[in-house]
Amino acid sequence: MDSETTDSETSPANSLDAIPAGVREGRPTVWLNPHIEPAAEILPTLALSLADVEAAEARWRRFDPLLRHLFDDLETGRIDSALIPLTDAVARTISGPNGGAVWVKADHDLPVTGCIKARGGVYEVLVHAERLGLETGLLRPGDSYTRLAGAEAREMFGAHTVAVGSTGNLGFSVGVMARALGFAVEIHMSHDAKAWKKQRLRDLGARVVEHQGDYGSAVAAARVAFEGRADAHFVDDESSVDLFLGYAAAAFDLRRQIEAAGIQIDAEHPLCVFLPCGVGGAPGGVTFGLKLLFGDALRCIFVEPVASPCMLVQLAAGLSRPVDVYEIGLDNRTAADGLAVAGASMLVAETVGSLIEAVVTVADADLFVWMKRLWSDPGLRLEPSAAAGFAAVRPYLAAAGTGQATHVVWTTGGALLPEAEFQAALARG
Ligand SMILES: Cc1ncc(COP(=O)(O)O)c(C=O)c1O
Known part of the structure; x- marks a missing residue:
């Protein structure tokens, strides 16, 4: 045209x-x-x-051994x-x-x-996991990050929820990474998001919450639902600096x-x-x-x-x-x-x-x-x-x-x- x-x-x-x-x-x-x-x-x-951006790149590289350990491909x-x-x-x-x-x-x-949203979504989950690891003392400077795949870390992550509003691919990227580490995952999507993308998330063990409105209203509703929750991290597709730097x-x-x-x-x-x-x-x-x-x-x-x-x-x-x-x-x-x-x-x-x-x-x-x-x-x-x-x-x-x-x-x-x-x-x- x-x-x-x-x-x-x-x-x-x-x-x-x-x-x-x-x-x-x-x-x-x-x-x-x-x-x-x-x-x-x-x-x-x-x-x-x-x-x-250099700090983001350095963080990605710190996680190479953990990602290699978690994902066969x-x-x-x-x-x-x-x-x-x-x-x-x-x-x-x-x-x-x-x-x-x-x-x-x-x-x-x-x-x-299989999508670009991994660059931001996976990265933000890694930022959160690193922060929790350091705060709880599970991860000490100089440790191999494969420690974050151990039983103790999984138990700690299991008490936390990672949430996101998504058209599908960000939710999948956040969901795959967060579930691999043992987090609970909640994805907010618009009602008309692709059915197979919702099912794929449920198959990962994520909770999928559907909203009648569009993608923007799903993000807004999820943001409100997770505001102030110490046991949860909301990945904000509209305003997250970590997502942005992961892509960068x-x-x-x-x-x-x-x-x-x-x-x-x-x-x-x-x-x-x-x-x-x-x-x-x-x-x-x-x-x-x-x-x-x-x-x-x-x-x-x-x-x-x-x-x-x-x-x-x-x-x-x-x-x-x-x-x-x-x-x-x-x-x-x-x-x-x-x-x-x-x-x-x-x-x-x-x-x-x-x-x-x-x-x-x-x-x-x-x-x-x-x-x-x-x-x-x-x-x-x-x-x-x-x-x-x-x-x-x-x-x-x-x-x-x-x-x-x-x-x-x-x-x-x-x-x-x-x-x-x-x-x-x-x-x-
Ligand atoms: C396949 C695909 N391409 C491009 C984009 C655009 O990314 P953004 O929404 O960050 O602009 C998306 C977002 O989900 C996507 O799924």
Whole structure:
């Protein structure tokens, strides 16, 4: 489908008027962020810094031995994915005849959970487990973290609950990690979240609480339910700094892979990274980490469904108050369940709002087309949300120009999709 391009340079800040007509009408749109600023000017003004992301990376590494011990598919202990080169023929279908090389950052196949939300969700459970371990004296500085898999630790964790509100994949990521350590787990989900995602959580031994409203109301209800409970930790998808830093550490993985592949990244050879966006935590954290490492040679493009462009709406309207997609008449109904979010995280909008290059909205029908294409060659098993990036490359390049860029499409989930769900989605392509 064709996309419209808008650049709302003259629009007033904090006004719904600044949201392009095409977005209101649910048409695929490329929104070039008029609020973008040089990374060197923005990054020093933020509350979080490179030291915070380095500390997150160091924590991940402290947990390598424990993760290796707990999960059979983690030979190294690292929850990371491959950076996959696409053939010229496949790349041309994505970026156009002169569009440049396309790589896939394959988080659809991330070990343990098969989705990007593990980077934040698993990480936050590890932060909590480390804190409890140190507070109770079960873990002493210098100990191997495999101690946290022992009987004593499991008994201690078993007296604690980890809770989260989720469209599905964050709940799964938090649930897998927390259950592996022995925590009780409670996941709050909207009534229309995918049935198989709810069942998968119940099979883990998690308690699933369904809410009549959307994802945002499930998060809000869970936040209230767990407020002030000393025996519980609530993972707040909308405002958790730990989640954000867990995602941000992915930047080190990508930089290592880019260097190993010998890809040149500089002002003349920018790196364009296409990131599916729901509430914004995963793409926001990754953007923050990558901007710290690559500065303005990096362009992060967020991709949202036409019915749920919450980050576009928030950034276009300005940051002085939260704005959701219902306010402009959209219904937040999309087949990309991981991206079905009406209101963006204000933490993310405020932290990376001036670092995001563009937001592109894509039609649901195109997600299924790309799922099918990427399955036939090179055989990527994606869920609809994870195909969003592919649909955005050409519209973005048509609007912003191609240059000599390298493109990375971040695939964010799908490897653990049940076969019947996958086949049904392919049939819609
Ligand atoms: C498959 C998939 N992709 C992308 C996202 C977007 O992440 P976020 O909601 O942090 O923006 C999600 C969120 O659940 C997801 O499940």
